[in-house]
Amino acid sequence: ATETRRMEEEKPHYGLIGQIKALPGKRDDLIAILTEGSGEMPGNVAYIVGADVADADSIWITELWMTKEAHAASLKLPKVQEAIKYGRPLMAGFGVRVEFVPG
Amino acid sequence: ATETRRMEEEKPHYGLIGQIKALPGKRDDLIAILTEGSGEMPGNVAYIVGADVADADSIWITELWMTKEAHAASLKLPKVQEAIKYGRPLMAGFGVRVEFVPG
Numbered sequence: 001a002t003e004t005r006r007m008e009e010e011k012p013h014y015g016l017i018g019q020i021k022a023l024p025g026k027r028d029d030l031i032a033i034l035t036e037g038s039g040e041m042p043g044n045v046a047y048i049v050g051a052d053v054a055d056a057d058s059i060w061i062t063e064l065w066m067t068k069e070a071h072a073a074s075l076k077l078p079k080v081q082e083a084i085k086y087g088r089p090l091m092a093g094f095g096v097r098v099e100f101v102p103g
Numbered sequence: 104a105t106e107t108r109r110m111e112e113e114k115p116h117y118g119l120i121g122q123i124k125a126l127p128g129k130r131d132d133l134i135a136i137l138t139e140g141s142g143e144m145p146g147n148v149a150y151i152v153g154a155d156v157a158d159a160d161s162i163w164i165t166e167l168w169m170t171k172e173a174h175a176a177s178l179k180l181p182k183v184q185e186a187i188k189y190g191r192p193l194m195a196g197f198g199v200r201v202e203f204v205p206g
Binding site for chain 2: 008015017031032034035046048049050051052053054058059060062064096098100101102103
């Protein structure tokens with residue numbers, strides 16, 4: 001049982017998919033800020049940022065976290081706070097937002 | 104220049120986010136089929152399958168591929184064909200579908 005439990009523990013248990021709408025012409029800058037701010041976050045397994053092919057203002061982010069708590073804690077990290085501070089003014093709004101349990 | 108070119112080549116250039124609606128009660132079976140069928144696909148960098156927390160029938164898949172062509176080719180792989188064959192009857196439909204360029 002310890003084997004399965006240990007394997008279970010190493011698997012991410014929390015995931016997020018979010019759509020951010022950048023202000024027109026600001027998407028590349030916003031992607032750079034988001035990517036920059038997302039390095040080395042404790043408990044983060046994946047942080048995939050993508051530019052929507054069909055919608056020039058849309059950014060999609062898929063995140064994988066060991067736990068929901070690890071994600072919540074990351075929002076207090078200085079680098080993430082900074083990314084929010086500099087990114088917020090380039091954002092027009094949010095779209096799809098999904099929490100998921102990784103399969 | 105070769106250094107940047109080589110780094111560029113190793114980065115995935117194509118991404119997909121898709122939402123699949125399972126028939127009621129069939130989501131877990133469908134997730135198992137999708138996860139099973141998605142091992143060892145040439146050119147695939149990430150294949151993240153998640154169960155939507157707020158919608159009991161919704162599955163979200165984030166995929167990262169070295170190229171769009173690698174993704175297209177994967178649809179002909181026997182294991183993927185099999186996943187489609189066994190998965191299709193458990194699907195009620197599709198929702199969000201986005202192509203993106205990884206940042």
